[in-house]
Amino acid sequence: MNLYTGYLFWGFLIVYGLIMFLLSPKKVTDKGFFEGESNSGKKPTQMMLMLSIFISWIFAKSVTNAANLGAQYGFVGGLAYATYWLCIPLAGFAIYRLRVKYKAKGLVSFLTSNYGRAAAVAFSAAILIRLFNEVWSNTSVVGGYYGKSGSKEFIISAVLFTVITLIYSIMGGLRSSIVTDVIQAIIFIFFVGWVVLLILPKHSIGEFVTSGSWALDAGVDMLLVTVLQLFSYPFHDPVLTDRGFISDEKEMVKAFTVSGILGFFSILIFSFIGIHANLIGMELSSNVPAALGKTLGTAGYFAMIVVMVSAAGSTLDSTFSSLGKLTAKELPEVAGKSGLNNAKLIAIITMIIFAILGNLPMIMGTDILKATTISGTMVIGLAPIFLLHGVVKPTKIGFHLSFWLGIILGILLVINGVPKIFAIGSGKQALTLGVNFYGLILCTLLYVLPSFFVKGTNND
Numbered sequence: 001m002n003l004y005t006g007y008l009f010w011g012f013l014i015v016y017g018l019i020m021f022l023l024s025p026k027k028v029t030d031k032g033f034f035e036g037e038s039n040s041g042k043k044p045t046q047m048m049l050m051l052s053i054f055i056s057w058i059f060a061k062s063v064t065n066a067a068n069l070g071a072q073y074g075f076v077g078g079l080a081y082a083t084y085w086l087c088i089p090l091a092g093f094a095i096y097r098l099r100v101k102y103k104a105k106g107l108v109s110f111l112t113s114n115y116g117r118a119a120a121v122a123f124s125a126a127i128l129i130r131l132f133n134e135v136w137s138n139t140s141v142v143g144g145y146y147g148k149s150g151s152k153e154f155i156i157s158a159v160l161f162t163v164i165t166l167i168y169s170i171m172g173g174l175r176s177s178i179v180t181d182v183i184q185a186i187i188f189i190f191f192v193g194w195v196v197l198l199i200l201p202k203h204s205i206g207e208f209v210t211s212g213s214w215a216l217d218a219g220v221d222m223l224l225v226t227v228l229q230l231f232s233y234p235f236h237d238p239v240l241t242d243r244g245f246i247s248d249e250k251e252m253v254k255a256f257t258v259s260g261i262l263g264f265f266s267i268l269i270f271s272f273i274g275i276h277a278n279l280i281g282m283e284l285s286s287n288v289p290a291a292l293g294k295t296l297g298t299a300g301y302f303a304m305i306v307v308m309v310s311a312a313g314s315t316l317d318s319t320f321s322s323l324g325k326l327t328a329k330e331l332p333e334v335a336g337k338s339g340l341n342n343a344k345l346i347a348i349i350t351m352i353i354f355a356i357l358g359n360l361p362m363i364m365g366t367d368i369l370k371a372t373t374i375s376g377t378m379v380i381g382l383a384p385i386f387l388l389h390g391v392v393k394p395t396k397i398g399f400h401l402s403f404w405l406g407i408i409l410g411i412l413l414v415i416n417g418v419p420k421i422f423a424i425g426s427g428k429q430a431l432t433l434g435v436n437f438y439g440l441i442l443c444t445l446l447y448v449l450p451s452f453f454v455k456g457t458n459n460d
Contacts, residue, residue, distance in 0.1 A: 008298070008302060009145070009146065009302065009305060010146075010157075012302070012305065012306065012309075013157065013160060013161065013164075013309065016164070016309055016310075016313070017160075017164035017167075019183070020164065020165075020168050020180050020183070020313065021164075021167060021168050023179065023180065023183055024168040024171065024172050024176040024179055024180050025039075025171065025172040025175050025176055025179060026171055026172070027039075027171070027172075028171075028172045028173060028175045028176070030343065030344060032172065032173065032174070032175035033172065033173030033174060033175065033324070033344055033347070034173060034174060034324070034325050034328075034329055034343070034347075035174060035246050036174040036175050036177075036178045036243075036246045037175065037246075038175070043246060043247045043248070044178050044246060044247055046247070046251040046254060046255050048178055048179075048181075048182055049178075049243060049246075049247055049251070049252065049255040050254075050255040050258050050259045050262075051181060051182050051185040051186075051259075052177070052178045052181035052182065052185075052243060052314075052318075053088065053240065053243055053255060053256060053259035053260075054185055054258075054259040054262050054263055054266075055181050055184050055185035055188055055310070055311070055314040056177075056181055056239050056240070056243075056314050056315055056318040057085065057088065057239070057240060057259070057263055057315075058188060058263060058266060058267070058311045058314070058315075059134070059137070059138060059311060059312070059315045060137075060138045060141035060142060060308045060309075060311040060312035060315065061137040061138060061140075061141055062081070062084075062267065062311075063267065063270050063289065063307065063308070063311055064141050064287055064288070064289055064290075064308070065081055066078055066081045066082065066267045066268075066270050066271040066274065067270060067271055067273045067274035067277070067288045067289045067292075068274055068284075068286070068287070068288045069081050069219070069222070069271065069274065070271035070272060070273065070274025070275040070277075070278070070288075071274035071275065071277045071278045071282070071284055071288045072219070072274070072278075072284060073212045073218055073219030073222070074211030074212020074213070074218075074219070074275055074278060075208060075209050075210070075211050075212050075271075075275060076212040076213070076214060076218060076219035076220060076223060077212060077219045077222070077271065077274070078267070078268050078270075078271025078272065078274065078275065079223060079268060079271075080219055080220075080222040080223035080225075080226050081222075081226070081267060081271065082263075082264050082265070082267040082268035082271065083223060083226040083227060083230070083264070084226050084229070084230070084233065084267075085260050085261075085263035085264040085267060086230060086260055086261075086264055087229075087230040087231075087233050087234045087260070088234060088240065088256050088257075088259055088260030088263060089256055089257040089260040089261070090230060090231070090234065090260075091234035091235065091240060091241065091244065091256060092244065092252060092253045092255070092256025092257060092260070093253060093256075094235075094386055094387060095241065095244035095245070095252070095256075096249050096250075096252065096253045098110060098386070098389070099244075099245065099249050100249055101390065102114075102389070102390065104245075105245060106242075106245050106330060107123070107235065107238075107241055107386075108120050108123065108124055108326070108330040108331075108333070108334065109330065109333060109334075111123050111399075112333070112334050114389065114394055115385075115394065115396050115399040116396050116399075117334050117335075118396075118400070119396065119399045119400065119403070120334045121331075121334060122400070122403060122404075123236075123382075123403070124326060124330065124331055124334070126236050126378070126379060126407070127236055127237075127238055127322075127326060128323075128326070130236050130237055130238075131238070131239075131319050131322060131323050131326075131354065131358075132354065132357070132358050134239070134315060134316070134319040134358075135162075135316065135319060135354055135355065135358025135359060135362075136358050136359055136360070136361040136362040137362075138311075138312040138315050138316050138319075139158040139159075139161055139162050139312070139316070139358075139359055139362050140158065140361075140362040141287075141308055141312055142157060142158055142161045142308060142309055142312050143155065143157050143158030143161075143362065144287050144290050145157070145290055145293075145301075145304070145305045145308060146158075150363075155362075155363055158359065158362055159359065161309065161312065161313070161316075162316070162355050162359060163355075164313075165313055165316045165317050165320065166320065166351060166352065166355045168180065168317065169316075169317045169320035169321060169351060170320075170348050170351060170352075173321045173324055173325075173344075173347065174242070174246075174321040174325070176317065176321070177314075177317040177318045177320075177321045180313070180314070180317060181314050181317075181318070184310040184311075184313055184314040185310075185314070187306060187310040188307060188310040188311055188314075189266075191303045191304075191306040191307045191310070192266065192269075192270060192307050194303045195273065195293075195296075195300065195303050195304055195307060196269055196270070196272065196273070198296055198300050198303075199272060199273055199276045200272070202276060202280075203276065203279055207279060208272050208275050208276075211275050211278065211279065212275075215427075216424070216425030216426070216427050216430070217425055217426050217427030217428070217430070218427065219427075220427075221424070221425050221427040221428070221429040221430055221432075221433045222427075222428075222429045222432075222433075224424075224433055224437075225376075225429050225432050225433050225436050228380070228433075228436040228437060228440055229376045229377075229380065229436060231383035231387060231440070232379050232380045232381070232382040232383035232406070232440075233376055233379065235379070235382045235383075235385075235386050236379040236382060238322035238325070238326060239315065239318040239319060239322055242321075242322050242325060243255075244256070273288070273289055273292060274288045274289075274292075276292070277291070277292045282295075289304055289307075289308070290304070292304075293305075319354075320351045320354070320355070323347070323350050323351055323354050324344075324346075324347025324348070324350055324351055325347070327346060327347065327350040328340065328343040328344065328346040328347035328350065329343060329347075376410075376436075377406070377409060377410040377413050377432065377435055377436055377439070378406055378407050378409075378410025378411070379406055379407075379410075380406040380409070380410075380436060380439050380440050380443055381402040381403040381404070381405055381406030381407070381443040381447075382402075382403065382406070383440060383443065383444070384402050384443060384444045384447035384448065385398075385399055385402055385403065385447060388444070388447065388448065392447075392448050392451040393451035394451070395450045395451055395454045395455075397450045397454055398446065398447040398448070398449075398450040398451060398454070399447070401443075401446035401447065401450065402443040402444070402446050402447035405439065405442060405443050405446060406439065406443055409435050409439045412435075413431065413432060413435050418431055418434075418435055422434040422435060422438060424437060
């Protein structure tokens with residue numbers, strides 16, 4: 001990176017921070033901090049909510065993974081990863097049902113009322129792990145555009161990006177997150193269009209779409225894993241689910257549906273960057289967009305940085321606001337101590353602690369793909385809990401059997417403790433596919449069966 005380019009890229013990071021600071025709210029009410037309302041008491045509009053959901057779920061690690069999988073498996077790989085975004089409409093309809101039929105005000109409070117405090121605490125612990133992963137996995141992506149993993153430039157840029165996001169998140173909480181999300185979404189869409197237009201003319205659409213092979217060991221196994229995880233994956237991500245309770249139910253469903261479809265196509269199209277890298281014979285790496293960006297000249301590489309910073313920023317500020325709400329509002333309610341006078345202070349302290357601790361894996365150079373693969377299998381037990389509640393009689397034991405089986409299976413998969421006999425196919429994701437397929441069936445049975453033998457919970 002020459003001196004001019006260095007000034008351009010580091011200057012952008014500083015200017016980005018100033019813009020976010022200037023445009024985000026400086027002072028908000030408690031309702032604004034935790035629920036996204038304006039100071040006049042207005043809820044986010046449907047358009048604001050849609051753009052916020054869209055860009056908050058376009059994680060920097062996600063667009064990187066999409067391109068990496070496009071390079072590895074072709075169109076099948078991009079489709080496999082993009083399919084995750086179809087869980088957003090599914091989550092929207094599930095939350096709509098819980099809000100309308102069961103008067104749910106949030107997932108944690110819903111679990112407390114229907115499955116007990118132990119269930120709410122266990123679920124909250126899973127959320128905290130998810131949010132912890134979101135910090136380092138997104139700051140790592142930003143750092144990767146300024147230097148090699150572990151280098152001085154890598155760490156400084158990631159830390160600077162964290163501090164920028166933390167400052168405006170502390171000031172405005174969820175309201176700041178939603179307001180800046182609108183700006184970040186517009187920036188993201190413009191610069192993704194710029195990058196893609198540099199790539200598309202080099203090949204025909206047919207070359208992109210027919211790249212790869214429709215075989216289990218060529219990415220189809222991952223596509224099937226994604227389809228299975230659609231039913232559970234969204235529920236352990238408060239970045240998404242918190243936005244399901246801050247506006248009118250019908251407006252929320254529309255926003256979730258549109259943002260999910262828009263996210264699906266955005267990720268699929270971004271995977272074309274990886275497919276292009278494969279078609280021109282580029283060597284595979286852990287960060288294909290960064291490697292390819294360097295071949296597109298200063299303007300192309302700069303556009304790639306803007307895409308990643310806007311995507312990472314939208315996710316990180318949402319992560320901080322969700323952390324604040326969980327620790328200062330929802331967990332105290334679980335403990336029977338709702339309405340704390342110092343809730344905002346608790347939220348801010350939590351944000352600062354996670355900003356520090358959450359960056360330790362980034363400094364140590366952990367693989368960003370692990371942030372998705374580790375958590376995805378562990379939460380398969382959430383599918384029957386949120387989708388079948390009321391369809392069968394809910395029981396506390398049914399919750400814990402389903403939830404903890406998913407956690408155990410996810411851990412066993414990570415430590416290579418699952419026998420190879422459970423693999424489906426021979427591809428890289430064969431064992432993951434087997435664990436998710438058989439595990440989802442077993443989790444569902446363990447949730448449903450107790451309803452026939454155990455007295456239901458108080459709110460049946």
